[in-house]
Amino acid sequence: MRVYNFSAGPAVLPEEVLKEAADEMLDYKGTGMSVMEMSHRSKAYDTIIKEAEQDLRDIMNIPDNYKVLFLQGGASQFFAEVPMNMMKNKKAAYIITGQWAKKAWQEAKMYGEAIDVASSADKTFSYIPDCSDLDIPEDADYVYICENNTIYGTKFWELPNTKGKDLVADVSSCFLSEPVDVSKYAVIYGGVQKNVGPAGVVIAIIREDLITDDVLPGTPTMLKWKTQADNDSLYNTPPCYGIYICGKVFKWIKKMVGLEAMKALNEKKAAILYDFLDNSKLFKATVDKKDRSLMNVPFVTGNEELDAKFVKESKAAGLENLKGHRSVGGMRASIYNAMPIECVEALVAFMNKFEEENS
Numbered sequence: 001m002r003v004y005n006f007s008a009g010p011a012v013l014p015e016e017v018l019k020e021a022a023d024e025m026l027d028y029k030g031t032g033m034s035v036m037e038m039s040h041r042s043k044a045y046d047t048i049i050k051e052a053e054q055d056l057r058d059i060m061n062i063p064d065n066y067k068v069l070f071l072q073g074g075a076s077q078f079f080a081e082v083p084m085n086m087m088k089n090k091k092a093a094y095i096i097t098g099q100w101a102k103k104a105w106q107e108a109k110m111y112g113e114a115i116d117v118a119s120s121a122d123k124t125f126s127y128i129p130d131c132s133d134l135d136i137p138e139d140a141d142y143v144y145i146c147e148n149n150t151i152y153g154t155k156f157w158e159l160p161n162t163k164g165k166d167l168v169a170d171v172s173s174c175f176l177s178e179p180v181d182v183s184k185y186a187v188i189y190g191g192v193q194k195n196v197g198p199a200g201v202v203i204a205i206i207r208e209d210l211i212t213d214d215v216l217p218g219t220p221t222m223l224k225w226k227t228q229a230d231n232d233s234l235y236n237t238p239p240c241y242g243i244y245i246c247g248k249v250f251k252w253i254k255k256m257v258g259l260e261a262m263k264a265l266n267e268k269k270a271a272i273l274y275d276f277l278d279n280s281k282l283f284k285a286t287v288d289k290k291d292r293s294l295m296n297v298p299f300v301t302g303n304e305e306l307d308a309k310f311v312k313e314s315k316a317a318g319l320e321n322l323k324g325h326r327s328v329g330g331m332r333a334s335i336y337n338a339m340p341i342e343c344v345e346a347l348v349a350f351m352n353k354f355e356e357e358n359s
């Protein structure tokens with residue numbers, strides 16, 4: 001039996017996709033082998049990766065002057081790839097809205113001057129700072145954000161005013177959750193294990209003029225975007241099976257009629273949970289209303305023992321992975337694209353019952 005899985009990542013995938021993959025496990029479309037067993041240079045795999053890219057381009061409306069790369073190393077390796085490939089003036093502006101933004105910032109400091117132009121650390125990252133008029137240096141190479149903060153449950157609903165500088169966004173935990181205007185970004189990237197597929201794949205959407213040989217000295221061949229772009233993500237063996245599953249998820253989104261529909265569904269699911277939290281006498285959402293994520297919903301009772309009791313009892317009731325991140329405590333429900341609305345309803349019903357029993 002499958003549980004209600006509220007994990008922040010790796011996280012729930014569409015059941016339909018998992019079943020299809022299971023059906024194709026031993027013999028992918030008459031090839032007599034699993035996708036795990038085939039050459040990444042084979043005709044069958046070439047079709048898989050090309051279709052995945054085209055489907056992603058269709059879903060996100062990616063302009064022709066952007067490259068789509070399927071990479072390895074996780075989002076964390078990309079923290080270094082950004083400065084290595086973009087820090088021509090050795091200067092960049094970082095907006096610190098949580099642990100992932102902070103890690104990216106610290107990584108960038110190894111390569112140049114990474115300036116924290118805004119931060120919400122003063123209130124445990126429970127809000128998004130005003131980014132309408134930041135002090136961005138004239139010679140900054142880019143402005144960096146983590147668009148959805150997985151741990152703290154905040155989201156940039158308005159992109160920062162970058163004063164004309166290139167915007168780089170880590171969208172790991174909000175990838176494909178809503179329509180995006182790709183042209184507003186220089187680079188959009190994310191690890192797929194939150195909202196798109198299995199761990200081991202990073203998708204990067206990069207404006208072509210940023211893909212050059214002019215990288216920082218010492219940049220490894222593999223981490224140079226040009227190497228990957230020139231070889232259509234097949235410079236070496238890519239994470240073949242992961243890309244194949246991502247491709248299936250793209251088709252699943254296409255079938256649901258795209259990102260507008262995905263966003264509407266995500267809003268509906270999140271509203272069920274936030275409405276309950278805002279009316280509860282026991283539970284409380286931790287994020288300012290205007291900055292709330294549709295994907296990650298942290299909440300607390302205000303009493304650590306009661307939080308622990310909730311996590312334990314919810315698990316026994318088949319609601320898994322509701323414990324908050326180890327750095328913040330409390331609870332967190334991650335309700336990504338593939339989380340059925342019934343699971344959110346089941347969570348709220350359980351919270352309601354818990355509230356009655358414990359107040």
Ligand SMILES: *Cc1c(COP(=O)(O)O)cnc(C)c1O
Nearest residue numbers: 074075076100150170172173191
């Ligand atoms: C999970 C996560 C990361 C780290 O991803 P890895 O693939 O494990 O390196 C980075 N950024 C965000 C926003 C995340 O949610």
